[in-house]
Amino acid sequence: MPRRVEFAPALLALIAQQDGVIAMWQLAEHGVGWAPVRNRLQRGNWQRVLPQILVTHGGELTRRQRMVAAHLWAGPESAIDSASACRYFRFERVPLDPEQVHVVAPFESPARSRDWLRVRRTIGEIEVVKTERLRYVVEPIAILVAARDARDVDRAIDMLSRALQLRRVTEVELQLARGMLGDKHCAALDRALVEIGIGLRSPAEKLYRDLATSSLILPEPLWNQWLDLGDGGQPVCADGLWPDAGMLHEVLGKAYHAWGWQFETTSARTERITAAGLVPTQSTPLRLLREPAVVLTNLERTYQLNVGRGMPAGVRLIDPPAWAAA
Numbered sequence: 001m002p003r004r005v006e007f008a009p010a011l012l013a014l015i016a017q018q019d020g021v022i023a024m025w026q027l028a029e030h031g032v033g034w035a036p037v038r039n040r041l042q043r044g045n046w047q048r049v050l051p052q053i054l055v056t057h058g059g060e061l062t063r064r065q066r067m068v069a070a071h072l073w074a075g076p077e078s079a080i081d082s083a084s085a086c087r088y089f090r091f092e093r094v095p096l097d098p099e100q101v102h103v104v105a106p107f108e109s110p111a112r113s114r115d116w117l118r119v120r121r122t123i124g125e126i127e128v129v130k131t132e133r134l135r136y137v138v139e140p141i142a143i144l145v146a147a148r149d150a151r152d153v154d155r156a157i158d159m160l161s162r163a164l165q166l167r168r169v170t171e172v173e174l175q176l177a178r179g180m181l182g183d184k185h186c187a188a189l190d191r192a193l194v195e196i197g198i199g200l201r202s203p204a205e206k207l208y209r210d211l212a213t214s215s216l217i218l219p220e221p222l223w224n225q226w227l228d229l230g231d232g233g234q235p236v237c238a239d240g241l242w243p244d245a246g247m248l249h250e251v252l253g254k255a256y257h258a259w260g261w262q263f264e265t266t267s268a269r270t271e272r273i274t275a276a277g278l279v280p281t282q283s284t285p286l287r288l289l290r291e292p293a294v295v296l297t298n299l300e301r302t303y304q305l306n307v308g309r310g311m312p313a314g315v316r317l318i319d320p321p322a323w324a325a326a
Contacts, residue, residue: 086141140173156192179285230314277312
């Protein structure tokens with residue numbers, strides 16, 4: 001019979017603190033090797049629930065144990081997300097599969113969705129509420145991601161409108177939360193946000209329009225104006241265009257534009273716009289919310305420096321191309 005290894009009081013306290021869930025690296029930090037773990041797994045006293053994550057009993061997992069396991073596997077910067085976080089905030093409008101857990105992790109995390117775990121990775125900041133055992137995303141993010149996960153406009157509208165009615169979130173909080181998400185799987189969510197009165201084509205566009213029209217210096221721009229740059233390339237769409245200054249503005253969602261191929265195409269488009277003789281200006285949804293005065297001042301200064309120059313030769317205002325209108 002193999003010798004039974006007695007665990008140190010500190011390790012026993014950690015296991016109790018984590019509701020009977022423990023990671024292999026935590027065991028190693030307390031001097032426990034693979035042999036006693038293997039013995040407990042073989043006897044059915046313990047079970048492996050995720051890679052390198054164990055539960056110190058052989059029965060059914062509680063919901064809290066699933067969440068602790070998910071958080072340990074996804075890493076210390078992860079947080080409980082979406083419908084799972086909505087349950088913590090007692091927002092009952094969001095349906096929840098009791099065996100499913102949602103977690104958000106930094107983009108570089110190796111964690112991926114599997115079995116009962118749903119992983120969302122993000123390059124943005126993860127704002128959290130901390131408890132003794134777990135971290136949860138803040139309520140506006142939880143509600144917005146749950147509405148996105150619904151992939152159904154009517155269900156998303158129901159969740160978002162109820163959250164607003166109950167004053168669980170504000171329109172500004174939803175706009176800020178939307179700016180922290182990418183565009184992946186957000187078509188139904190954006191339609192829902194428009195239906196409940198938040199945004200034009202997107203919440204960020206409404207923020208930008210409200211800011212630009214508040215100016216005493218800027219004339220109202222042409223909204224969503226398509227341009228032929230005269231270089232033989234694809235037409236581009238300016239969120240706002242001031243023809244008398246040859247100046248345009250784009251709102252760039254960081255989570256969508258700031259990495260991978262989208263970063264490259266955004267950079268290439270800006271180069272084309274500049275080479276055509278136009279003056280490009282840009283902002284992110286977060287800056288529109290957090291630094292609106294700075295964004296507006298910079299827009300006004302750029303406009304005043306360029307007003308009167310008009311549109312550069314070879315650049316034409318055009319109707320939306322057929323592929324964009326489809």
